[in-house]
Amino acid sequence: MTMAVGPLAVAREHLAKMLSADEFAPGARLPTERDLAADIGVSRAVVRSALDELAAQGRVVRHVGRGTFVAPRQETFIAGEAVYPSPAEIMTSRLVLEPEMLPVAVASATHSDLLEMRRCLAGGEAAHTSEEFEHWDTMLHHSFAVATHNSVLIGASQLLIDSRRQPVWGSLKKRTFTPETRQCYCAEHAAIVAAVEDRDPDAAREAMRTHLRHVRINLLGP
Incomplete structure (x- = not known):
């Protein structure tokens, strides 16, 4: 059959x-x-x-x-082998870029953008596996960049996504994923979305910075 x-x-x-x-x-x-x-x-x-x-x-x-x-091909090749940034480099880049995107998103986000953030937030809250949560986590963070309506910032967000398409990052996220971690990340995500909806650029920036610092500690240690 x-x-x-x-x-x-x-x-x-x-x-x-x-x-x-x-x-x-x-x-x-x-x-x-x-x-x-x-x-x-x-x-x-x-x-x-x-x-x-x-x-x-x-x-x-x-x-x-x-x-x-x-998408463009983002891999860097040395001696014929793909070279990816380390998890530490990725987190440093995210802490530099993502919090500063939020005030732009606050100023530019449309009703449709806010609905997309809520959709991704709900997806993460309903996720049960590391892979499911990583998907919605990535989509939510990219939705903040998309809400800026700035092609350079959207491209920078896509580059950050590309940098995480490697076995080391995936295994690190999977190893540190727990129900408690998911619950904490979801609460932090909700705080970011709420600040964007409230049109509060400072609160949105600080909520993102707090979240990413927590992610860095979970992945790399204090």
């Missing part, structure tokens, strides 16, 4: 084939969600979920009002 394939799986397969085609090289713009939904035969919500997954994986970059693009 052949099992039915769900619409999200169909959308994933279609997009995977599309990204492997020569037509869609790094930097190429993908068709709109509406066109993709019509081509695949699924709803726009399903297409959006599949594209969200690809964005979290660093395979596409999504810009509000501009569309979805194939």
Whole structure:
């Protein structure tokens, strides 16, 4: 008996084939969600979920009002081998960049941006595994950058996402993931979102800084 394939799986397969085609090289713009939904035969919500997954994986970059693009290749190569930044370098970069994005997001976030933050927040709260939580954690942090409506800041956020696509980062996050950690991170995420919704740039910046310092201690120690 052949099992039915769900619409999200169909959308994933279609997009995977599309990204492997020569037509869609790094930097190429993908068709709109509406066109993709019509081509695949699924709803726009399903297409959006599949594209969200690809964005979290660093395979596409999504810009509000501009569309979805194939992500550039960010790896650095030395002697033919990919070289990734260390977890310490990643956390230092995040502490420098992400808190300072928040005042811009506070000033620029639309109602749609706020809804996306809440969607990602709910996804993280419902996550049960390290992989599920990492997906929604990545999506939420990127939603703050997207809310700035600044292509440079959005690109910087995407670069931070790309830097985490490595086994060392994944294993470190998985090793330090506990129900207590998830609960604490979710509370910190909620504080950031609430500050953005309140249009309080100082509170949003400080909430992000507090959260990232906590993440750094959990991952790397005091």
